[in-house]
Amino acid sequence: MFTFALMNKKNIFFTFLFIFTTIIVISQEIAIKGQIIDFSSKKALPRAHVLNLNSVQVSVSNSEGYFSIPAKVNDTLYLSYIGFSSLKLKVTNDLLKGNDLVISLHQKVNAITDVVVKSHHLIGVLEIDAKNVLKDKLNRIHIDGLPQTYETGRYTSRTYNSPVDAIFQPLDFLYNRFGKKPKVLRKLKKLQREDQLRAMLTSNNREVLMEYLDMDMVALKKLLDNCNYSEYYIKNASDLQMIDAVLDCYENHKALKKGSTKR
Secondary structure, eight states: OHHHHHHHHHHHHHHHHHHHHHHHHHHOOEEEEEEEEETTTOOBOTTOEEEETTTTEEEEOOTTSEEEEEEOTTOEEEEEOTTBOOEEEEOOGGGGGSOOEEEEEOBOOOOOOOOOOOOOOOOSOHHHHHHHSEEOTTSEEEOTTOOOEEEOOOOOOOOOSSTTTTSOOHHHHHHHHHHHOHHHHHHHHHHHHOHHHHHTTOSOOOHHHHHHHTOOHHHHHHHHHHTTOOHHHHHHSOHHHHHHHHHHHHHHHHHHHTTOOOO
8 A cells, every 4th residue: 555655656746747847848948040041942041031929039041041049849930031932930849959950941933023213303401302202192102212111091980881891890809919918019019129120021921910910911901991001002011111000000099999099
């Protein structure tokens, strides 16, 4: 009887030890190292971005395509490179064993269109130059030859023609998501704030934003449409500008919810 009780105590001890060790392994942050290459040519891809979607840390590959980034088990890494399809990688115990990875990215196939670049005579005086920059009825300001586009959205209340139209109201969805998951809001603000993170958001594939918001492109478009951003802006703005727009939408909607207006 004594032997049986002793064995049970040993089993309980080793069970707790196993659980405790597992928790430590899962919560431990280890540097994941690897190389990013072109799938077709097998050449290294320098200055590729590797973003840890959980910790919002970013690493940029060196001239030989090598990177190193801290991660834990169950983190998700987002790898991107201009002109290539991005890739999401789930961190498992196998990836944390210290073996270097070789990750291949595939080139995107896009139609090439001619771009006409026109110049404007800008003299360096803000008030005068602002008059010489193209401005349209959508409050969008742009300078030909530069990729950036600037636009100011305005929230307006919408009336729905049917109950079906009102089923999904993206502004309320965003308000509730940030309320229930404030970490998501903090992550977007970190992307908006830190230079190294901002540098990877010059494209307009929307994947990082959709990942954090848990929205598809249709819902994201509807969200910004509710804030009166134009279809042109939604299509052409950089990911960083889209984050700015989403956060601005949220702040205005939050103010309206609280019975006041920001503008």
